[in-house]
Each structure stands twice: as C-alpha cells, then as structure tokens.
Amino acid sequence: MKKAMKFVVALGLVAIMGVSVIGCGGNGGNDAVDTTEVVDNDDANVEETGETDDGADVATGDQTVGVSMPTQDLQRWNQDGANVQEQLQEAGFNVDLQFANNDVGTQVNQIENMIAAGVDVLVIASIDGGALGTVLGQAKDAGIPVIAYDRLIMGTDAVSYYTTFDNYGVGQVQGQFIADALNLANEDGPFNIELFTGDPGDNNAHLFFNGALGILQPFIDDGTLVVQSGQTTFEQAATADWSPENAQNRMEAIIASHYADGTVLHAVLCSNDSTAQGVIQALRTNYTLPAGADWPVITGQDCDIANVPLILEGYQSMSIFKDTRALASAAVEMVQAILSGGTVPVNDTEQYDNGVIVVPTYLLGVESVTIDNWVEWLIDTEYYTWDQLGVNESDWR
Numbered sequence: 001m002k003k004a005m006k007f008v009v010a011l012g013l014v015a016i017m018g019v020s021v022i023g024c025g026g027n028g029g030n031d032a033v034d035t036t037e038v039v040d041n042d043d044a045n046v047e048e049t050g051e052t053d054d055g056a057d058v059a060t061g062d063q064t065v066g067v068s069m070p071t072q073d074l075q076r077w078n079q080d081g082a083n084v085q086e087q088l089q090e091a092g093f094n095v096d097l098q099f100a101n102n103d104v105g106t107q108v109n110q111i112e113n114m115i116a117a118g119v120d121v122l123v124i125a126s127i128d129g130g131a132l133g134t135v136l137g138q139a140k141d142a143g144i145p146v147i148a149y150d151r152l153i154m155g156t157d158a159v160s161y162y163t164t165f166d167n168y169g170v171g172q173v174q175g176q177f178i179a180d181a182l183n184l185a186n187e188d189g190p191f192n193i194e195l196f197t198g199d200p201g202d203n204n205a206h207l208f209f210n211g212a213l214g215i216l217q218p219f220i221d222d223g224t225l226v227v228q229s230g231q232t233t234f235e236q237a238a239t240a241d242w243s244p245e246n247a248q249n250r251m252e253a254i255i256a257s258h259y260a261d262g263t264v265l266h267a268v269l270c271s272n273d274s275t276a277q278g279v280i281q282a283l284r285t286n287y288t289l290p291a292g293a294d295w296p297v298i299t300g301q302d303c304d305i306a307n308v309p310l311i312l313e314g315y316q317s318m319s320i321f322k323d324t325r326a327l328a329s330a331a332v333e334m335v336q337a338i339l340s341g342g343t344v345p346v347n348d349t350e351q352y353d354n355g356v357i358v359v360p361t362y363l364l365g366v367e368s369v370t371i372d373n374w375v376e377w378l379i380d381t382e383y384y385t386w387d388q389l390g391v392n393e394s395d396w397r
C-alpha cells in the first residue's frame, strides 16, 4: 500500500558536490567569516574570476557574499548555512554568514550591515518573505544583486534570482501519500484527518499547504475525509516559526477536544519534520490508539536527523528528501555567474511571482522517503552516515 512514490521534478540537476552534511546543533554557527576584504560596489559585477581545472569560475578572493539564514533552531538552516558557506569558500569567495534567530528585525539589521560592508551579492533565506522590501531597496540602490534562497522574497523588485525546490510539488507528494495510504480513491471512509502547516510569513508554507490540499480537498468536500477539529484554513493550520512546540500544543488541544473519546485519527498532514515532531510527541503522550486502529498516517519534510528514527519506528510515514547540498550548489553557481557576467542558470521563469515581479528561478526536485527507501536516499547519497543517525547498518542491509 505504501509504495514509495518517486517524484522527480528536477529540470536539469546541478552537480551535487561532495559536501558532508552536519547534524543538528551548534555547527555552522554565528561565525561570520572574514568580512575585512570587501570590494567596492562599483566593481561588484566586473570582478575577474580565475579558472579551475574543470573550467569552473573561481573568485579571486576579494569578493564577499552575505548569507542571511533565518534561524539555528531548526536543523534545516544550520545545514544550509554550512553548505552554502563551505561551497562559496571552495569557489574562492569570502562569506559573511549570519543567522537571525527567527526575528525579522534581526534579519533586517544583519542585511543592513552586510550592505554597509559592501558585500557583492546577498543570499537570503527570509523569515518573513514580505518584510524585506525596504532593506532590499537599499541593496538595489547599492547595486547588490539578491538571491532568494529556498523561500521567495515577496513584494519587491530588488530580488534578482530565486533557487528552491518544487514547493507546490512537495505538498502534492504529501497529499498523494495520504490519499494512497488510506486508499481514498476506493474507500468511502469517513477517515479523520488533521492539518498542520508552517509559518504564515514563509511563502513556502502556503505552497506546501495548497499543493497538499489540491489533492485532499476533493475528498474533504465529498466527506471521505473529515477534519474533526474544523480547522481547515491555512491560518488555522499554520504553525508560527515552524516550531515543534507550537505544533505539539495545537495537536494536544485537538486530541483533548476531538479524539479523547475513542474517535480514530487516521492521518495528520504535516508540512515538514519539525511540525511532525510536535504532532508525534502530542500523539504519543495524549492519544490512546483505539483497539484495532492503525497509527495515523503522518507526513513530513526535510528528513531531519531527529525524524529518521520516527520513520524507522513507524511513528512517521514519510518525509520529503530535499538535497540541500544541491540547493547550495545552485546558489553558488548563481553567485559565480552573476559576478563573472555569465549566464545565470534558471529553469522556471513563470511560477514564482512575488507580487511585483516574476523572479527567475532554478528549481530542484524532491523525493518521497519512507521506511522502504530511506537507505537509498539518506545513506547511499552520503547525506548522512549511519553513526549520525544512530542506526546499525547491519539491521538495514
């Protein structure tokens, strides 16, 4: 029933560089790197580049890239920050990497400082995609190109390029997974489902939710799926800061009101692994599985280290593998092309309208990961080691 659905939407893959991925925790910290050598903005687009043996452009070492990441609270951004920093440095750039503690004001200040220091390019994963218009206006005035990283920056023409995964596609895979697992096309139900998505300021959260609901809404409309809590809108399903604790608290309240009387919960749509962590924690401590009922189908995204054991123990049904090494590579290739006057790689010039402009985008594909194929995607690709996951190879090979 839970067949692994391979969903590849890569429209030309960037080379995946051999970068080992760090785990959750203090890695990739607030270690701003050598911001002393900063080139004049006037030179920003005409710096000379060298050549590596394989012909790739390499910066001459006097160009600085400002990298602004949202938070160190979630594994995702520690990993992305470290990957981007490492790959930029390998390409010969100085890097000013900052994490903004999920605070919009902090992120704005950090970007302002990068602009004042005269960085050559900004790479930004926004906290609130709609809150950077003013500061990016300053970047534009200073002639600094801006690459939106993973999350689209909304409401400004100051964003030059965007690189991300197929976010709507992520939601579709999650929705289809639930539809297949519950055999919604053939069963009458009713099946009970609850909906959890991410931070309302993150444009991706809307895309994930809409992608999933694109698959699930017809089954809600015809009564095959029932949301017992009645919390069906994006606003009701949203999780501030993508925080596991916020998801856990909401799930606990829903269990108390709707599932404490033996009502079976069949599925929980979780837009990512941090929300799934909170939901699973709430279920494990507060939901009594009615006799004969299966554990709910629960989705996720990111293949966080903390969630792999949940998948292997059967608490989480799937996650989405997004190879963040490839996203970092795509961003670095954009930086190189921008600063060398080359052609910037994009493969989507229609989908990502930020309300002011359609931002030229490089989209990467995603994979659905389950207990059946996780070794292939998470170990064989060298994304994680067995040790990092605390799993014995002999149990799975």
Ligand code: GAL
Residues within 6 Å of the ligand: 074, 076, 150, 151, 198, 202, 204, 205, 242, 272, 274, 301, 302, 322
């Ligand atoms: C999204 C990102 C997801 C997930 C989430 C929470 O923007 O695309 O992969 O990590 O943020 O950090």
